Amino acid sequence: MSDGQKFTDVNTYGEFGLIDHLTNSFTNLHENTIKGVGDDAAVIKNVKDYTVLTTDMLVEGIHFDLMYSPLKHLGYKAVVVNLSDVYAMNVRPSHITVSIALSSKYSVEALEELYDGIQAACSMYKVDLVGGDTTSSPRGMAISVTALGTTQNFESITFRSGARKGDIICVTGNLGASYLGLQLLEREKQLYLSDPNIQPELDQHSYLLERQLKPEANKRAIDYFEKVNLVPTSMIDLSDGLSSDLLHICKRSEVGAYIEEGKIPMMEEVKKVALEFNMDPISCALNGGEDYELLFTIDQSKIEKIRFMPDMHIIGEIVDASDGTTLHTTGGNIHRLTAQGWHHF
Amino acid sequence: MSDGQKFTDVNTYGEFGLIDHLTNSFTNLHENTIKGVGDDAAVIKNVKDYTVLTTDMLVEGIHFDLMYSPLKHLGYKAVVVNLSDVYAMNVRPSHITVSIALSSKYSVEALEELYDGIQAACSMYKVDLVGGDTTSSPRGMAISVTALGTTQNFESITFRSGARKGDIICVTGNLGASYLGLQLLEREKQLYLSDPNIQPELDQHSYLLERQLKPEANKRAIDYFEKVNLVPTSMIDLSDGLSSDLLHICKRSEVGAYIEEGKIPMMEEVKKVALEFNMDPISCALNGGEDYELLFTIDQSKIEKIRFMPDMHIIGEIVDASDGTTLHTTGGNIHRLTAQGWHHF
Numbered sequence: 173m174s175d176g177q178k179f180t181d182v183n184t185y186g187e188f189g190l191i192d193h194l195t196n197s198f199t200n201l202h203e204n205t206i207k208g209v210g211d212d213a214a215v216i217k218n219v220k221d222y223t224v225l226t227t228d229m230l231v232e233g234i235h236f237d238l239m240y241s242p243l244k245h246l247g248y249k250a251v252v253v254n255l256s257d258v259y260a261m262n263v264r265p266s267h268i269t270v271s272i273a274l275s276s277k278y279s280v281e282a283l284e285e286l287y288d289g290i291q292a293a294c295s296m297y298k299v300d301l302v303g304g305d306t307t308s309s310p311r312g313m314a315i316s317v318t319a320l321g322t323t324q325n326f327e328s329i330t331f332r333s334g335a336r337k338g339d340i341i342c343v344t345g346n347l348g349a350s351y352l353g354l355q356l357l358e359r360e361k362q363l364y365l366s367d368p369n370i371q372p373e374l375d376q377h378s379y380l381l382e383r384q385l386k387p388e389a390n391k392r393a394i395d396y397f398e399k400v401n402l403v404p405t406s407m408i409d410l411s412d413g414l415s416s417d418l419l420h421i422c423k424r425s426e427v428g429a430y431i432e433e434g435k436i437p438m439m440e441e442v443k444k445v446a447l448e449f450n451m452d453p454i455s456c457a458l459n460g461g462e463d464y465e466l467l468f469t470i471d472q473s474k475i476e477k478i479r480f481m482p483d484m485h486i487i488g489e490i491v492d493a494s495d496g497t498t499l500h501t502t503g504g505n506i507h508r509l510t511a512q513g514w515h516h517f
Numbered sequence: 518m519s520d521g522q523k524f525t526d527v528n529t530y531g532e533f534g535l536i537d538h539l540t541n542s543f544t545n546l547h548e549n550t551i552k553g554v555g556d557d558a559a560v561i562k563n564v565k566d567y568t569v570l571t572t573d574m575l576v577e578g579i580h581f582d583l584m585y586s587p588l589k590h591l592g593y594k595a596v597v598v599n600l601s602d603v604y605a606m607n608v609r610p611s612h613i614t615v616s617i618a619l620s621s622k623y624s625v626e627a628l629e630e631l632y633d634g635i636q637a638a639c640s641m642y643k644v645d646l647v648g649g650d651t652t653s654s655p656r657g658m659a660i661s662v663t664a665l666g667t668t669q670n671f672e673s674i675t676f677r678s679g680a681r682k683g684d685i686i687c688v689t690g691n692l693g694a695s696y697l698g699l700q701l702l703e704r705e706k707q708l709y710l711s712d713p714n715i716q717p718e719l720d721q722h723s724y725l726l727e728r729q730l731k732p733e734a735n736k737r738a739i740d741y742f743e744k745v746n747l748v749p750t751s752m753i754d755l756s757d758g759l760s761s762d763l764l765h766i767c768k769r770s771e772v773g774a775y776i777e778e779g780k781i782p783m784m785e786e787v788k789k790v791a792l793e794f795n796m797d798p799i800s801c802a803l804n805g806g807e808d809y810e811l812l813f814t815i816d817q818s819k820i821e822k823i824r825f826m827p828d829m830h831i832i833g834e835i836v837d838a839s840d841g842t843t844l845h846t847t848g849g850n851i852h853r854l855t856a857q858g859w860h861h862f
Contacts, residue, residue, distance in 0.1 A: 206567070206671075207676065210677075210769065211606070211676050211677050211678075211769070212571060212602040212603070212605035212606055212677070212752075212753060212754060213569045213570055213571035213602050213603055213605070213606045213608075213664075213666075214569065214570045214571070215567055215568070215569055215570075215606070215674055216567065216568040216569075216570060217566060217567055217568075217671075218563040218565070218566050218567060218568055218667070220563070221562060221563050222551070222560055222561065222562055222563060223560070223561040223562075223563055223568065223665075224558045224559065224560055224561075225558055225559045225560075225561060225612070225614060225647060225648060225663075225665070226557060226558035226559070226614075226648055227614040227615075227616050227648055227649060227650055227661070227663055228616065228650050229616040229617075229618050229650050229652055229659070229661055231618045231652060231653070231654045231655070231659070232655075233654075233655035234618075234652065234653050234654060234655065235652070257557040257558050258557070258558055260557035260558070261556065261557055261558045261560070263558075267570070269570060269571075269572040269663060270572075271572050271573065271574040271661050272574075273574050273576045273579075273659055302570060303570060303571055303572055304572060305572055305573050305574050307574055307576060307579065307580070308576070308579050309576045309578075309579060309657075309659070310576070310577075310578035310579065310657065311656070311657075312654075312655065312656075312657075314574070314576070314618055314654070314659045314661075316572070316574055316616050316659075316661035318570075318572055318614060318663040319558075320568075320570070321558075322563070326551075326562075329560055331552065331556050332555075332556050332557070333556075407557075408557060409557060424555065424556070
């Protein structure tokens with residue numbers, strides 16, 4: 173918080189006035205939101221048959237650093253990472269609740285920024301904020317979001333457990349950018365801490381930074397599946413890293429998989445910046461995490477349906493569990509994949 | 518954690534193995550829980566028309582102190598305070614998600630205790646744990662629970678906003694015990710910190726302590742309403758204190774209220790211990806909070822229906838908003854009620 177910025181103490185409003193203040197500019201987009209914020213609980217009319225429910229918590233010092241995470245982006249990201257989990261079930265999210273614990277060093281203005289980001293995500297993804305809790309914390313901030321979506325059609329829900337031998341493995345977008353965005357931010361932070369007069373050099377890396385600070389969930393893929401009438405056999409969102417998330421599918425589906433190094437989508441910028449950090453670009457793609465792209469499998473006979481799917485890449489095939497889960501390198505070697513994704517402890 | 522206790526590092530299992538380990542003894546009680554823990558999201562079949570959704574976060578150092586909160590009780594309480602919000606809508610809870618952030622100082626055994634309490638609450642209140650997140654925190658613990666319940670009948674959902682002039686104000690159970698339980702625990706903690714050889718003297722106050730450490734949600738009241746076919750005009754659960762929570766009803770219903778001091782239910786033990794702390798017992802009942810009893814209003818014409826309701830007390834009446842929200846003391850004075858409940862900032 174720079175000098176001269178307005179600082180309104182959160183106690184000005186009291187806990188309840190504060191929630192009202194922060195949420196009164198939110199409008200509900202879903203007709204079935206009967207009661208949103210403001211009672212013991214929200215009420216949602218069930219117009220569809222199945223509810224999909226997920227929750228995720230972001231903790232300061234673990235999942236974000238307020239030295240370089242703008243609060244608005246943080247609010248946006250906290251919502252998006254949850255919506256991504258609903259999309260990964262092949263379902264559109266409709267409602268969220270948000271709980272925030274924060275210390276008294278944060279002003280009402282800081283909370284307003286955070287809620288601006290939450291509102292931007294609600295508007296972008298057409299979800300209604302229907303509840304939450306704003307409470308204090310002795311130090312640091314934690315944001316817990318629960319997201320809910322519904323569908324009429326049980327057969328269209330995509331679990332991690334449905335991959336079968338011979339299925340094609342596909343991934344959307346490109347990988348590794350978010351992780352390298354984080355490395356850039358960490359590097360600039362260290363430089364800044366050593367000499368606050370150094371200006372950050374981040375402008376030429378805006379794509380990588382945006383992937384880290386303000387990721388998007390892939391709702392276009394879900395729209396596409398509906399359009400071509402395709403249900404993937406399994407799907408997961410890439411939060412922990414391709415390697416770890418593919419292993420989740422393999423474990424739940426009781427299968428193995430191989431993926432080809434040369435097919436893994438990466439931006440040129442990812443390759444360039446990885447080398448700056450003396451990192452192997454493929455490791456960033458495999459283990460970086462926080463890509464929020466979708467990893468899915470489809471039956472080989474359905475391949476025609478995805479031939480024209482935008483920004484989608486076929487990277488491998490499901491095999492027998494006994495064949496393990498492996499990476500075929502461009503050099504012709506075979507490596508066993510291990511879960512090296514986010515270790516939060 | 519005392520010496521000699523088993524300490525298994527949480528990294529032993531990895532994030533995903535850990536969730537499996539902690540939740541594999543949970544069994545789903547609801548047939549409509551199609552998919553619980555273990556995918557991007559849970560799937561619940563909607564067999565009833567309306568979903569009620571609430572969320573709450575408990576933060577170490579604000580809402581609980583691990584010096585005197587056994588982890589099992591803490592897990593139980595984190596669930597119960599959310600279920601209480603669903604009951605306060607006159608709806609039975611059915612599903613929960615639980616997110617926990619904790620530092621690496623906690624062992625797997627500690628988490629197991631916490632989940633034992635979560636499981637005990639799930640079993641007691643017949644709710645299914647269908648998702649969650651276990652992540653780390655630089656220090657301290659935070660538990661965020663989301664609870665969901667469903668009902669067929671919209672007319673039976675009880676909001677804060679339905680109280681009308683002339684309605685009778687009722688409260689279940691007794692008030693102030695949880696707050697005094699907290700005072701006792703704080704006093705013993707200070708004594709212990711000043712001299713660790715002092716043995717705590719808490720045995721004779723087990724009721725007050727249990728109300729603080731392991732509160733229950735009032736599902737019996739909801740069963741009773743159904744049995745006698747009564748829908749309260751408004752209802753709220755007493756988490757912030759009678760005074761603050763009555764003001765919520767008055768604000769949302771755009772009415773005033775008076776309650777009579779002499780009618781507010783308090784245990785003899787509450788009166789006795791309050792005096793030990795030089796506190797006014799009525800202040801403990803009005804402003805203590807965390808009672809998790811139900812405060813509700815009913816139409817005067819329905820009074821016969823609650824005449825035999827167990828453990829229920831008529832404490833006042835709804836009046837015009839212009840008459841304010843007041844306490845009539847046994848001495849014949851009238852005090853305006855103010856929100857002096859929990860201040861979390």
